[in-house]
Every structure is written in structure tokens, then in C-alpha cells.
Amino acid sequence: MADLESLRTRILEHQPQADLAPVEAAWEVARRVHGDQRRVSGAPRTDHLLAVAHLVVDLRLDVPSVCAALLHEVPEESPDEAARIEERFGREIGTIVDGLGKLQRYRFTSRQETQAEHFKKMLVAMSRDVRVLLVKLCDRLHNMRDLEVLPEEVRREVSEETRRIYAPLAERLGMSRIRTELEDLAFRHLEPEDYESLKAAAEARLKERADFIAEVQRTIRELCDGDHLAGYEVFGRPKNLYGLYRKMRVQGIPLEKVYDFVAFRVIVQTVPDCWQVLGLIHNRWTPIPSRFKDFINLPKANGYRSLHTTVFGPLEEPMEIQIRTWEMHRVAEAGIAAHWSYKEGGSVQARDQQRFNWLKQLIDFVQEVQSPQDLVEGIQGNLFTDEVFAFTPRGDLRVLPAGATALDFAYEIHTEVGHSCVGTKVNGRLVPLNTPLQSGDLVEVMTSKTSHPKRDWLNFLKTSRAQSKVRQWFQAEERARATEVGRQWIEKELKRVGGSLKRLEEEKEEDRRRLFGRFHASSLEDLFRLVGIQKVSARDVAAFLFPEAVPAPLPGPEAPKDPGRLREVFRKRDSGIAVDGIEDMMLHLARCCNPIPGDDIVAFVTRGRGVTVHQRACPTARTVDPDRLLDAHWVQRSAGVFDVPVACVVEDQPGLLAKVTREISDHQSNIASILTRDLGDRRVEIRMVLQVEDQRQLDAILRGLRRIRGVLEADRLRQSN
Numbered sequence: 001m002a003d004l005e006s007l008r009t010r011i012l013e014h015q016p017q018a019d020l021a022p023v024e025a026a027w028e029v030a031r032r033v034h035g036d037q038r039r040v041s042g043a044p045r046t047d048h049l050l051a052v053a054h055l056v057v058d059l060r061l062d063v064p065s066v067c068a069a070l071l072h073e074v075p076e077e078s079p080d081e082a083a084r085i086e087e088r089f090g091r092e093i094g095t096i097v098d099g100l101g102k103l104q105r106y107r108f109t110s111r112q113e114t115q116a117e118h119f120k121k122m123l124v125a126m127s128r129d130v131r132v133l134l135v136k137l138c139d140r141l142h143n144m145r146d147l148e149v150l151p152e153e154v155r156r157e158v159s160e161e162t163r164r165i166y167a168p169l170a171e172r173l174g175m176s177r178i179r180t181e182l183e184d185l186a187f188r189h190l191e192p193e194d195y196e197s198l199k200a201a202a203e204a205r206l207k208e209r210a211d212f213i214a215e216v217q218r219t220i221r222e223l224c225d226g227d228h229l230a231g232y233e234v235f236g237r238p239k240n241l242y243g244l245y246r247k248m249r250v251q252g253i254p255l256e257k258v259y260d261f262v263a264f265r266v267i268v269q270t271v272p273d274c275w276q277v278l279g280l281i282h283n284r285w286t287p288i289p290s291r292f293k294d295f296i297n298l299p300k301a302n303g304y305r306s307l308h309t310t311v312f313g314p315l316e317e318p319m320e321i322q323i324r325t326w327e328m329h330r331v332a333e334a335g336i337a338a339h340w341s342y343k344e345g346g347s348v349q350a351r352d353q354q355r356f357n358w359l360k361q362l363i364d365f366v367q368e369v370q371s372p373q374d375l376v377e378g379i380q381g382n383l384f385t386d387e388v389f390a391f392t393p394r395g396d397l398r399v400l401p402a403g404a405t406a407l408d409f410a411y412e413i414h415t416e417v418g419h420s421c422v423g424t425k426v427n428g429r430l431v432p433l434n435t436p437l438q439s440g441d442l443v444e445v446m447t448s449k450t451s452h453p454k455r456d457w458l459n460f461l462k463t464s465r466a467q468s469k470v471r472q473w474f475q476a477e478e479r480a481r482a483t484e485v486g487r488q489w490i491e492k493e494l495k496r497v498g499g500s501l502k503r504l505e506e507e508k509e510e511d512r513r514r515l516f517g518r519f520h521a522s523s524l525e526d527l528f529r530l531v532g533i534q535k536v537s538a539r540d541v542a543a544f545l546f547p548e549a550v551p552a553p554l555p556g557p558e559a560p561k562d563p564g565r566l567r568e569v570f571r572k573r574d575s576g577i578a579v580d581g582i583e584d585m586m587l588h589l590a591r592c593c594n595p596i597p598g599d600d601i602v603a604f605v606t607r608g609r610g611v612t613v614h615q616r617a618c619p620t621a622r623t624v625d626p627d628r629l630l631d632a633h634w635v636q637r638s639a640g641v642f643d644v645p646v647a648c649v650v651e652d653q654p655g656l657l658a659k660v661t662r663e664i665s666d667h668q669s670n671i672a673s674i675l676t677r678d679l680g681d682r683r684v685e686i687r688m689v690l691q692v693e694d695q696r697q698l699d700a701i702l703r704g705l706r707r708i709r710g711v712l713e714a715d716r717l718r719q720s721n
Contacts, residue, residue, distance in 0.1 A: 007054060029081065201255050202238060221234055264319065407460070423661065458471070594643055647715060659708050660708065
């Protein structure tokens with residue numbers, strides 16, 4: 001264990017003119033107060049104090065911070081001695097030690113109080129001096145390193161607190177080195193089997209990729225040397241274990257699929273050097289434009305600056321490279337500690353006050369509060385105004401950008417949770433999916449296996465990750481729709497000329513290659529898709545396969561020019577509706593009344609949209625000129641599903657929405673959208689759009705809903721709003 005002499009040496013390395021007399025005096029007080037006391041591990045308690053002081057020195061904090069690290073357990077052990085610290089060491093050191101003592105003493109009675117009171121204590125302590133938190137993070141880091149000797153229950157409690165409170169604070173302060181180690185240590189104790197398995201796999205993969213890493217580093221050095229760059233270093237490092245674990249879990253991929261397993265870093269002298277290296281790398285490897293981030297001109301909120309680029313490297317797979325100056329690197333590692341330069345009297349340089357204006361806002365919030373609820377309200381207006389801290393029912397902390405909605409929270413948990421989300425509760429109350437979250441909210445997400453994303457979600461989702469996942473889902477869905485429609489159109493054309501899809505699929509490989517080459521398709525499925533999106537004509541495909549045949553014109557409506565309407569037109573055209581006096585015209589189901597098989601229906605011709613089908617009792621249909629009305633009826637069972645709005649009035653009680661969604665799911669119906677509205681008197685209205693096959697299925701669902709205790713009304717909405 002490092003002794004006082006090594007501590008003196010380390011301080012003088014960073015601060016050659018430092019006055020070490022206060023450090024020696026603080027060490028003497030600590031030795032006298034703690035004497036021969038031992039920690040649970042059996043090590044002297046003074047060893048822990050020295051270790052924390054060394055971590056403080058590693059952050060290059062000042063002498064008062066080092067003294068506070070040596071004295072931080074004195075208030076807990078000897079209140080009398082603590083009362084004399086300010087008199088003996090001055091107000092600056094006394095303030096930091098007093099703040100640390102308050103953090104040490106508090107005991108909690110419940111998990112919720114723990115979360116709320118931690119924020120409260122941090123704010124109250126930091127209102128006097130931010131170094132309280134910096135020293136506390138060093139103290140927590142060393143305790144986490146020494147956690148193995150404690151009982152499992154205590155290890156888990158401390159690790160959960162570290163992951164939920166201290167690691168996010170370290171991230172917010174820009175202290176990446178401390179944040180990653182805290183996360184990995186908490187991961188080790190909270191998911192030990194996953195930790196050990198991933199650690200072994202990561203070490204094996206790092207060994208396997210040693211030659212690749214060396215080749216990339218060598219290539220970058222050759223590029224820099226060839227362009228006469230000096231004073232640079234090139235590093236290749238694996239991501240921290242918890243970061244890998246989180247990415248694998250969120251994306252549902254194994255370690256082998258994490259292409260940015262190793263991040264390369266180039267550290268240079270100046271900002272122009274950063275751009276010079278970026279140009280060299282982009283000339284050598286193909287960049288991925290969407291993955292380029294300029295954090296030099298647009299720094300992160302915590303002060304982080306760097307260039308991030310992703311390129312296709314030697315193995316033709318994505319490879320991340322970070323480029324920064326030595327000063328940027330120091331800030332990235334130490335965060336706010338790299339900027340918090342104290343002048344005489346403890347004042348902070350104006351330059352740093354501007355750079356960390358968000359921290360000033362946080363420190364300004366020092367009012368005393370009496371309950372967790374009051375604290376949460378204060379946090380909402382004062383703490384981390386560009387981020388929101390919300391919790392799962394299990395107490396897991398999720399950090400989202402300000403303005404993020406309950407649906408963003410669902411996607412933050414997991415992509416599939418977001419895709420299948422049908423409703424959310426915030427602090428125990430049902431809320432719409434587009435409800436903005438506030439710091440301190442407890443969010444419960446309800447899902448259904450039959451649910452899927454809705455297009456209007458893109459209108460209110462705030463996080464780019466959630467928006468991207470929804471767009472990807474619709475792109476895949478549109479691709480599948482276009483492929484199916486194209487297949488149908490090709491099949492129809494082939495039948496006209498005496499061919500079939502089966503014969504097409506059995507064509508010789510050489511003939512299929514000629515076919516794909518003619519229409520620039522990569523496969524049969526791709527050809528179907530190109531036909532479905534109007535890039536290729538089904539008639540041209542048939543003519544290519546049967547050049548001597550003369551295909552007749554394709555009857556019926558023109559294919560829609562908007563691929564987004566493919567499913568609507570295809571489904572409605574084959575929906576089993578017969579309209580008297582009309583053949584081969586495009587049919588549309590009216591959105592105002594949403595007719596479904598089993599309803600009494602009527603139709604009329606609209607200008608430019610073909611034939612629109614309404615329920616006969618629909619108010620809109622009643623206003624139409626009777627001469628334009630046509631009799632219509634269902635002639636066969638539909639192969640698709642139909643959107644029907646439904647409204648329920650329920651008692652406001654826990655678990656009721658889950659029962660409602662379960663009942664709907666049990667009848668094999670999907671919930672397309674859901675909104676809730678508080679009616680007062682402990683009643684809530686739930687409005688849903690259900691996807692059903694016919695009237696019989698809808699009636700069965702409504703009967704089931706009415707049988708649920710707490711459901712006061714359940715009816716179909718005849719006119720959607």
C-alpha cells in the first residue's frame with residue numbers, strides 16, 4: 001500500500017510549488033483518530049484513506065482536496081475532532097470534510113428515499129464546494145475495488161447504488177475513466193456469471209484480433225509519419241465490459257457481432273492536427289458518413305471534445321477511430337476535475353464557470369426539502385435540465401434527453417419492448433405514450449405480443465435511437481408488402497401467357513441470372529420487390545420470359561404510385577366487398593366509420609378515389625346525394641384485418657389496463673393505438689383502435705371486456721374522432 005512519502009512525491013509531480021504541510025498535518029490527525037482500526041478486509045483503515053488521496057491526486061486536484069481525502073472519515077469516527085477541522089485547517093478544507101461527513105452519516109429506510117435523498121445530499125454538499133463530489137467519487141471507487149470481502153447482500157446493495165447514482169454522475173461530470181471502472185465493478189457483483197463469461201470471451205477475442213489491432217496501428221502511424229506529423233500516439237483499446245454487455249443486450253447480438261469491440265484512438269498536439277489525421281484516415285479507408293461526429297466544434301454537455309469516425313477497415317467491417325488533442329484527452333479522462341482550477345481563496349476561473357454552466361445551475365439548487373416528492377419537483381426545474389432521470393419499477397435508472405416521452409423510455413429498455421408497447425404508467429397512473437417524462441418519474445411499460453409500431457409515433461418520439469428503430473421496422477414492413485404485391489402481379493401476368501411462378505422458380509440458374517441481370521435484381525425476392533415498388537413492370541418480366549407471347553393489358557385499377565399505399569389498395573381490392581354495377585374499381589373503407597365484415601354497408605363513387613364504402617348508418621353516408629349511393633355487401637371472409645375504434649370507461653385501479661390488453665390479446669386481436677383520459681371520480685377512459693377480422697371477433701372482445709371487474713363500459717365508436 002502506498003505510504004505518505006509516495007503521496008508527497010505524486011503531488012509534487014503535478015504541483016511542484018505545493019505546500020505539503022497541510023497534507024502532513026491531515027495525515028497525523030487521521031492516524032490519531034483511526035489508530036489501529038481495520039476494515040472488514042483486515043487492512044488498516046488508514047490504507048483506505050491514502051488510497052483515496054492517491055486517486056484524488058490522479059485527478060490532479062489541489063492540496064485541500066487531498067487533505068479532505070485523508071480526513072473524510074473523521075466526522076463519522078470523532079465528531080469532536082471534526083468540529084476542530086475548520087479551526088485547524090481553514091474554512092476551505094473544513095467545508096469539503098463537512099460535506100463528505102454528511103454524505104457518510106445518512107442512513108436510508110427505503111429504496112425510494114435512498115434515490116431521492118442521494119440527489120438531495122449531493123446538491124446540498126455541492127452547493128458549498130463541488131470537490132465534495134469529486135472526493136466522494138474517489139472514495140466510492142476504492143470501496144468498489146475492495147468490495148469482495150463484504151457479504152453478498154451488501155455487495156449487491158452498494159453495486160446497485162453505484163450503477164444507479166455514482167456512475168451516471170461521473171458520466172455527467174465527464175469523468176469517463178472513473179465511470180467505466182465503476183460500471184465494470186458494479187457489473188461484476190450484480191451479474192457475476194455474465195461478467196465472468198463476457199470477460200473470458202473478450203480476452204479471447206482481443207487475443208484473436210491482436211494482429212488486426214497491430215496492423216491498424218501500424219497503418220495509422222505510417223500515414224502520420226508520411227504526412228510529417230509529430231508528437232502523436234496511436235492506441236487500440238477494447239470497450240469496457242459493461243459497455244459491451246449493454247450493447248449486446250440492447251441490440252440482441254453476440255460479442256462476435258460487435259464490430260466496434262476495439263476503438264482506436266489517435267492523440268495529437270493541436271486541433272488542426274486532428275483534421276489532418278481525419279483526412280489521412282478517410283483517404284485510406286472508406287468512411288461511413290452517418291457515423292461521423294464532430295465533438296470538437298459541438299462538444300458534449302459535459303465538456304467532452306473529440307472527432308469520432310467509423311470506417312470500413314482492413315477486414316471490411318466497421319471500425320471506430322477517435323481523434324483528439326492531448327488536452328482533450330485529459331478532459332475526457334478526468335472530466336470536470338481537469339477544468340476546476342482553483343485560485344487563491346477557492347474561487348473558480350471564469351473560463352471554467354462558462355464551460356460548466358450546467359453545473360452552476362445544479363449548485364444553485366440548495367433549498368432544503370422535506371420529502372422525496374418536493375425534491376423531485378425541485379430536480380425537475382433545476383437539476384440536469386438537458387437530461388431526464390427516470391426509473392423502471394425495479395429501480396433501474398434510465399437517462400434520456402429532456403423532452404423524451406414514455407415511449408422513448410420503452411425503447412430505452414429494449415427495442416422489442418418499444419415495438420410491442422401498448423400503454424404506459426407514470427407514477428402509477430395511465431398516461432398516453434407521448435407524455436413527456438420528468439426527472440424522478442417511475443415508468444411502467446405494458447406490452448402485447450400482437451402489437452407493432454405505428455407511423456404517428458414518429459411525430460412525437462424524441463430520441464434518435466427510438467426514431468431509427470421505428471423507421472427500420474417500417475422499412476422492413478414496406479419491403480415485405482412490396483415483395484408480396486410484386487409476387488402477385490408477376491404471378492397474374494405469367495398466368496396470362498401460360499406460365500407460372502413455379503416454373504419461374506425452377507428456371508435454370510443461367511436463365512435466372514440473365515433475368516436478374518436484365519432487371520438489375522439480386523434475387524427472385526428482389527425482383528418481386530422491384531415490381532412491387534414500380535421500378536420494374538410485371539408485364540416486362542413476362543415478356544422477357546415469353547417473348548413470343550403478347551400479354552393482354554392488366555385489368556383493374558392502376559397500381560398506386562405511392563408504395564406506402566400498396567397494402568391498403570391490395571387489401572381493400574381483395575376485401576370481399578361486392579358493389580352493385582361496379583367491377584374492377586379501387587375500393588376504400590371509410591375512416592369515419594371503419595366498416596368491418598358483418599356490418600351493413602353502402603358505397604358511393606368519389607371523385608378521383610374510386611369507390612368509398614361506409615356503414616349504412618354512418619352520418620357521412622346519410623348526407624350523400626341518394627343518386628350516388630350504391631348497394632354493397634360482403635361476399636366472402638376477408639383475408640386481412642380492419643381497424644375499429646373502441647372506447648372503455650374503467651375504474652382507476654392498479655393492473656386494470658393490463659387486464660384489458662390481455663383480454664384483447666387472448667382474442668387474437670392487435671391494438672393499433674391506445675390513449676387514456678382522466679374523467680375524474682376515479683374513472684379513466686381508454687380509447688383504442690383494434691385490428692379485427694370481422695364483427696363476430698369484435699363482439700367477442702367487447703363481451704370479454706365487459707366481464708372484467710372494474711370495466712364500466714366497453715363499446716365500439718361509430719364515428720372516430
